[in-house]
Amino acid sequence: MTLTDERRLTQLQWLESEAIHIIREVAAEFERPVLLFSGGKDSVVMLHLATKAFWPAPVPFPVLHVDTGHNFPEVMAFRDATVERLGIRLEVASVQDYIDDGRLRERSDGTRNQLQTQPLLDAITGHKFDAVFGGGRRDEEKARAKERVFSLRDEFGQWDPRNQRPELWNLYNGRHSPGEHVRVFPLSNWTELDVWQYIGAEGIALPELYYAHQREVFERDGMLIAVSDVSQPHEGETVEKRQVRYRTVGDASCTGAVESDAVTVEDVIVEVAATRLTERGATRADDRASEAAMEDRKKEGYF
């Protein structure tokens, strides 16, 4: 990005600078950080910021993917190509493994976003990760709107929203006791539109499904779900080929596509600026379960 004449940062430059400061603070103050990386756009942007933060040194921590087993194949390919290109270590916590050996039971609706919490917490404990970067943004959801940039989790991984540490200026306090860890959200102050504008400005590559393409989908609960191994239409749900793209990427069995003609990043920016629905409201069945669905999951240790 270019600098402005009058030595004031644009909004994107300001957000980028803040995020890099946060990422460097974590690298300097924690023993074993890890970055949650799913191949979704927010985690891709976060990893991109990490590469800028430490240049010309490599990113000094591994990435962790909590794998639901309900994946879009192109996202998995993108994930593997990215870690390969950057030469960073990928750890995977697999929900499927937990289901196979009985530690977790498949839910009656078959969706797995909720099942990610236990493998995530076990991976944090097992690897002794003390700081976990998440791509969560405060504009996504009203419980996330309340969370600090440095968010302390107790030894059970729980978030206590009623008793968060004061977070003053840019003096982040990462102190924690053994067994506790800190979730860190460098993109806290970014909106969906900021993320897309940054992707455009930096020329960041994303999995193709973020752009409009033809896909076989069926309508369920007001959302367009792709036909795949993990999501087959029920009786009465008709399959159609439609021009769609994804605004978020999660468990393929409950992440909805949106109808879209946006084939380039510029098109997507125009589309996002004009949208009348929030990202999660449009694409995540699990967040619509109740008024406090996200808060309840977060308290238990979810992302």
Next chain:
Amino acid sequence: MRTLLRLATAGSVDDGKSTLVGRLLYDSKSVLADQFDAVERVSRDRGLATADLALLTDGLRSEREQGITIDVAYRYFATAERSFILADCPGHVQYTRNTVTGASTADVVVLLVDVRHGIQEQTRRHLAVASLLRVPHVIVVVNKIDLVDFDEATYDRVSDEVLASARSLGLYDVATIPVSALDGDNVVTRSERTPWYDGPSLLAYLEQLSPVGDPHSEPLRFPVQLVIRPQSAASEEFRDYRGYAGQVASGLVRVGDPVTVQPSGRTSTVVGIDFAGQERPEAFAPQSVTLRLADDIDISRGDLIVTSRSVPPVTQDIDGTIAWLADGSLVPGTKVLLKHGTRTVQAMVKAIGGKLDLDDARLLPAESLGLNDIGHVTLRLAKPIPAEEYLHARGTGAFLLIDAQDGATLAAGMVGDALLDTKAEVEAVGAATVPA
């Protein structure tokens, strides 16, 4: 080019903060359809005739149950002129620490006052917080003006009362606006129901406010976050690379500038400013960059690189003003950790210089500080730090006090007598001569 303005709401409980924020978001068309549907649905379930806009920001279960705000909710909205990051802060005294959190990064505090009740203790506390943190602008929203039939005299009385209280706490750049957050009067557009008010609406005012003063007129301050030394992990050309990564806290740095490293006092010259593979001729606050220096001197995390033209003195003795944010109390002899910039040192409380009495903005003698008290302390540090008066250096005059045992954040600290000096100044000049 769209710039960013950070604002924080403040005010006593039930003054209508969350409703105002909801109104601001809704009327500026920043609420999306599914968010509004959810608010309407919940409002209907509760038997309300219209949508309760406060539900847009009160995002925690316990907040919605109690109808209060417990912690800061961050909201994002934009107009053609500007993007805003809004911190909707709680009003209850027990959650003051969350209001301090929201205000610490704000360019402007929007303080609500219920026109029927006028100034409350929390109003004064929040004015004190705004003054203490040197928030550049304060806007007082005199709310619920519909409940006094848009009466000008009532508004004037409350407005004068707030301005006087603000002045006693050292706040001069304060505007007041008559508002009905519930109905939207003077929030986004000027209201016809307050013909006697000739100022801008709240949103128009926020769009016009000049952002924080020119940071580049201040001397360079660059806290070193970490040393970047890739060694064998990098390609051949960067094997010997050694750079100091950080975010410019204030001022401007150019290649060729002479710099001094505090607390060691060693000097060198900037030979390179790097940002992710680009070489830059200069960097300014608040850019995150990496500096390279001419000499291979000992620099590590916690050091402060400053311009050699203005070098802050280092000291182990700090006189500071703090907002105590923890449940326990602070007494002389307490050992804590002090975080200043990127450096954390041990500290001991030598003395408590007094506690701010919110009723008349005076410093009263005190033997301890308790939750939400604002007071003056003297600290002795185990290692010297380059301390500067917060009054002149918002970037490098701030510190945290941290519990060495459990890591809790205990206090927001400011080097010097930020609040209290101003009060003395006001008394010296005489309040009447101070411009409103």
